[in-house]
Structure formats: structure tokens, C-alpha cells
Amino acid sequence: MSKQETLLCRCEDITREQIRACIAEGYQTIDEIKRITRAGMGPCQGRTCRMLIAQEISACLNIPIEEVLMPAFRPPVKPLSMGILADAYEEKEAEQ
Amino acid sequence: MKKGYDIVIIGGGIIGCSIAFELSKRGVKDILLVEKRFLTAGATGRCGAGIRQQWGAELNASIALESTHILEHLEEYTGYDHSIELHQGGYLLVAYTDKEWAQFQKNLEVQHKLGIESVGLTPRECLDIVPYLNLDGVVGGTFCQKDGHANPFHSTQAYAKGAMRQGVDIETFCEVTGFRTSNRAITAVETTKGIVETKMVINCANTRAPELAAMVGDDIPVYSERHQALVTEPVEPLIDCMVMSFSRSYYVQQTPHGSFVMGIGPKEEPSHNFHSSWQFLEQNCAIMCEALPILRKLNVVRQWAGQYDMSPDRHPVIDEADTCKNFYSVCGFSGHGFMVAPRIAILMANYLTGQKDSIDITKSAKKDLRPGISLSNLLLYNCI
Numbered sequence: 001m002s003k004q005e006t007l008l009c010r011c012e013d014i015t016r017e018q019i020r021a022c023i024a025e026g027y028q029t030i031d032e033i034k035r036i037t038r039a040g041m042g043p044c045q046g047r048t049c050r051m052l053i054a055q056e057i058s059a060c061l062n063i064p065i066e067e068v069l070m071p072a073f074r075p076p077v078k079p080l081s082m083g084i085l086a087d088a089y090e091e092k093e094a095e096q
Numbered sequence: 097m098k099k100g101y102d103i104v105i106i107g108g109g110i111i112g113c114s115i116a117f118e119l120s121k122r123g124v125k126d127i128l129l130v131e132k133r134f135l136t137a138g139a140t141g142r143c144g145a146g147i148r149q150q151w152g153a154e155l156n157a158s159i160a161l162e163s164t165h166i167l168e169h170l171e172e173y174t175g176y177d178h179s180i181e182l183h184q185g186g187y188l189l190v191a192y193t194d195k196e197w198a199q200f201q202k203n204l205e206v207q208h209k210l211g212i213e214s215v216g217l218t219p220r221e222c223l224d225i226v227p228y229l230n231l232d233g234v235v236g237g238t239f240c241q242k243d244g245h246a247n248p249f250h251s252t253q254a255y256a257k258g259a260m261r262q263g264v265d266i267e268t269f270c271e272v273t274g275f276r277t278s279n280r281a282i283t284a285v286e287t288t289k290g291i292v293e294t295k296m297v298i299n300c301a302n303t304r305a306p307e308l309a310a311m312v313g314d315d316i317p318v319y320s321e322r323h324q325a326l327v328t329e330p331v332e333p334l335i336d337c338m339v340m341s342f343s344r345s346y347y348v349q350q351t352p353h354g355s356f357v358m359g360i361g362p363k364e365e366p367s368h369n370f371h372s373s374w375q376f377l378e379q380n381c382a383i384m385c386e387a388l389p390i391l392r393k394l395n396v397v398r399q400w401a402g403q404y405d406m407s408p409d410r411h412p413v414i415d416e417a418d419t420c421k422n423f424y425s426v427c428g429f430s431g432h433g434f435m436v437a438p439r440i441a442i443l444m445a446n447y448l449t450g451q452k453d454s455i456d457i458t459k460s461a462k463k464d465l466r467p468g469i470s471l472s473n474l475l476l477y478n479c480i
Contacts, residue, residue, distance in 0.1 A: 028134070028268075029134055031134060031137070032134050032135070035136060035141060035249040036178075036249060036250070036253070038353070041327075041397075041398070042329075042397070043329055043395070043397050045397060045398060072400075074372060074398050074399060074400055075372050075374070075377070075398075075399055076377070076396060076397075076398075076399070079329060079395035079396060079397050080395060080396050081392065081393065081394065081395050081396075082328070082381040082384065082385055082391050082392055082393075082394050082395075082396060083381075083385060083392030083393065085377055085378050085380075085381035085382075085396065086378070086381040086382040086384075086385040086386075086392065088378050089378035089379055089381065089382035090382060
């Protein structure tokens with residue numbers, strides 16, 4: 001497998017090369033790369049790629065990994081169907 | 097970042113970036129744009145991304161129409177090497193009450209006068225456009241094919257990169273902490289990265305704009321209101337257009353990527369709350385699944401919150417502080433900033449460079465629109 005085919009974001013099919021191209025273009029944070037490439041916007045919400053992208057930023061920009069800005073962790077923790085959520089609202093209304 | 101610039105623009109959202117682009121396009125190149133975090137970190141990056149020409153007020157509709165014309169070729173216009181993902185699948189505005197339906201008829205007249213290709217639809221005709229729409233309670237609808245949505249991140253980057261190519265400096269992670277004035281005119285901006293001398297400030301900081309204006313003694317009656325949205329997993333194309341209701345207060349669209357982005361608009365107390373709530377998640381899903389039952393099957397992957405910069409009459413404020421010359425604020429878009437930014441930026445750039453514009457913003461200056469609110473040197477208030 002060549003380096004070009006190393007996937008960092010498996011949900012959105014974003015390769016390491018694409019991430020590095022973004023950093024070379026001037027994007028400096030995981031948040032910016034997420035907005036431009038969709039890396040971390042898939043069903044796993046960046047659980048796999050977030051730290052991998054942080055490593056790339058750390059290596060390319062030569063900054064300690066703990067200084068790489070983390071994006072917000074947003075709910076829900078795992079994908080939930082809209083039907084289940086909608087029914088939860090109705091139940092709450094009925095109780096009142 | 098140099099020690100001084102002719103103009104400092106505050107805010108790296110679509111408004112700040114588009115104004116930087118339009119000014120530099122007119123030859124004003126000594127510009128610094130400062131952003132507290134990164135470009136699109138605020139309202140632009142959190143917005144619903146819709147582009148709508150179906151407005152009720154004539155000036156509002158015309159600004160949205162002209163903005164759409166620019167968005168249709170923004171990549172060429174700014175020289176951007178990605179797509180801004182504009183998709184003109186239309187907006188279906190659904191009326192659920194007779195009062196709303198009557199208002200839609202008036203809106204259509206205004207839109208047709210401007211050449212906006214909107215049409216009124218019976219409930220059954222609404223089904224031709226969105227076969228999954230639940231017709232319970234639907235009185236009618238209006239549809240405009242040229243409405244749609246675009247990617248706010250790429251649209252902002254298009255303007256920002258174009259501006260940079262034209263000589264604008266952009267400084268991110270640079271927060272404005274104060275201003276220096278002399279003889280009631282701006283002389284410098286204090287930032288976390290040092291002091292920048294300048295002759296003019298354009299405050300495009302959205303919900304933070306009033307705080308910044310207050311630092312030079314200007315009072316802008318704009319407040320911040322939290323609005324939330326969510327996005328689902330991508331699925332095959334189901335709905336081509338944005339579906340929206342005012343009375344039931346929802347909007348939903350399927351992005352070109354396949355995911356559905358949606359939100360509801362409960363009124364909240366003014367705050368800078370950027371946190372998501374589970375109440376929104378449930379209420380949004382209940383309202384949306386009733387309007388479009390097919391959505392029940394979709395999985396929500398993420399929810400987020402953003403801020404609307406609400407002005408008292410829901411119209412933008414373009415204001416030069418009477419307490420400080422050359423301190424301009426452009427804010428108060430009340431949730432519609434993204435779709436009108438291209439034309440507002442042209443308007444602003446034309447005004448500041450002394451060029452003619454078909455919209456005369458000085459004409460709209462009305463100080464006493466509402467009791468209890470006094471605005472200083474109001475340029476554009478009752479415009480949209």
C-alpha cells in the first residue's frame with residue numbers, strides 16, 4: 001500500500017496526503033481541516049481520525065501534540081435515529 | 097502582520113472576508129483582517145447554509161437575488177480552486193395557516209416584481225416537489241428553483257483567499273482587546289498580538305460586534321440568540337430542495353454530500369451559549385418527523401449550536417459610530433448573513449470607496465424606527 005492510500009478518516013475517505021495538502025495550504029487546526037475536507041464529520045465523529053490528524057499537524061508544523069487545538073466533542077455519542085428521538089419528545093409531553 | 101494598515105476588519109466570517117475581498121478588488125489593498133479563532137469559527141461556520149430569494153420586503157429580496165447571482169459563479173469571481181458546493185434545488189416554503197398563506201401571496205407579488213421566479217403551489221403541487229411531505233395542515237406553499245444552499249466554509253475561504261491574493265493580510269487567533277482614538281476618530285486597534293495603527297475599523301464580529309462598538313462608546317441594539325442544528329448520516333438523494341416553515345419554525349435540506357441538515361427556531365433568552373441541548377434534539381426530531389415522516393429512519397450523527405445576531409427589527413445594522421469617526425459596524429443580520437453577504441459586501445465597499453451603488457444606504461437612515469431605540473448615524477437599518 002502506498003502512502004497516498006493511507007486513509008486517516010475512514011468515514012469520509014480522507015487520505016493522509018489530503019490532510020498534508022491542507023496543512024501545506026495553511027490550515028493549522030483540526031477544526032479548519034474538518035470544515036474543509038469533512039474529515040471527522042462522519043458517523044464516528046472523528047474518534048479515529050482526530051488524533052491521527054493531530055499527529056500530522058504536530059509533525060508538519062513542528063509543534064508539540066498537546067498544543068494542537070482539539071475540536072469540540074459534540075453529541076450524540078453515537079448515531080441515533082430521528083424516530084427514537086422524536087418519540088422521546090412525545091412521551092415527555094404525554095407525562096406532562 | 098505589519099505595524100499599521102489603512103483598514104482593520106474584525107471578524108473572519110463571511111461578512112468580514114467578503115468585505116475584505118470587495119474592498120481590495122476596488123484597489124484598497126492595505127487591509128488587515130483579524131479573527132479571534134480561525135475563519136468560519138463563529139456564526140458562518142454554524143449556519144444552516146441556505147440561500148433564499150423568497151422574501152417579503154422588496155429590498156431584502158433584491159439583495160438576496162443579487163447575492164445569489166454572485167454565488168452562482170463565486171469560484172470564478174474570487175479565483176477559488178474548490179467548489180463552494182452551491183446547489184440550487186429550490187426552497188419550498190410551506191404555509192400551515194391561512195394567515196401565512198395570505199402573506200405568501202403578498203410576498204409573491206414583491207418577488208415577481210423583481211423577476212424572482214417563485215410560484216404559488218396547492219398542497220398537491222407541493223407533493224410534486226417533495227413527495228414525502230406530510231400534507232396534514234398544509235394550506236399551500238411557494239417554491240423558487242433558484243434558491244438553494246452553498247457550503248459556508250468554502251464560500252468564506254473563496255473570499256478570504258481572493259482577498260489575500262489581492263494583498264489583504266489575514267491574522268487568525270488574534271483577538272481585539274481595545275481601541276485607541278484621538279479627536280473622536282480611530283487611530284489604533286489593540287490585539288493579543290500587539291497594537292495595529294489604522295485609519296478605519298470595520299467591525300464584522302457578529303454577536304460580539306456590540307461589545308466591540310461599546311469600547312468606542314457606540315451603542316448597537318443587537319443581541320445574541322442561540323440556535324441549534326443537527327446533521328444526519330448521508331443517504332441516497334431523497335429531497336432536492338430546502339423545506340421550510342415559518343409557523344412551525346423548521347428548515348431542512350439534504351446536502352450534496354447526502355446528509356440532512358436541519359434546525360428549529362425556538363426563541364431563547366439572549367446569551368452567548370454555544371452548548372448543545374438534548375431538549376433541542378428531541379423537539380427538533382419530533383417537529384421534523386411530523387413534517388417529513390421519512391426522516392424517522394435517519395440517524396443523527398452530530399448536533400451543534402451557533403448564534404444569531406438579532407437586531408430589534410431583524411434587519412442588518414450598518415452603522416458608523418457617532419462617538420468615533422471611521423468606526424463602522426456591520427452586524428445584526430438576524431440569522432440571514434450568509435445569504436446576503438455578497439451584495440452587502442459590495443454595498444459596503446462601494447460606500448467606503450465613494451462609488452455609486454444602486455442602493456442608497458444613506459437614504460435609509462431612520463433614527464426613530466422603534467420607540468426606545470436610538471441609533472447613531474444610522475446608515476442602513478430598515479433596508480432588508
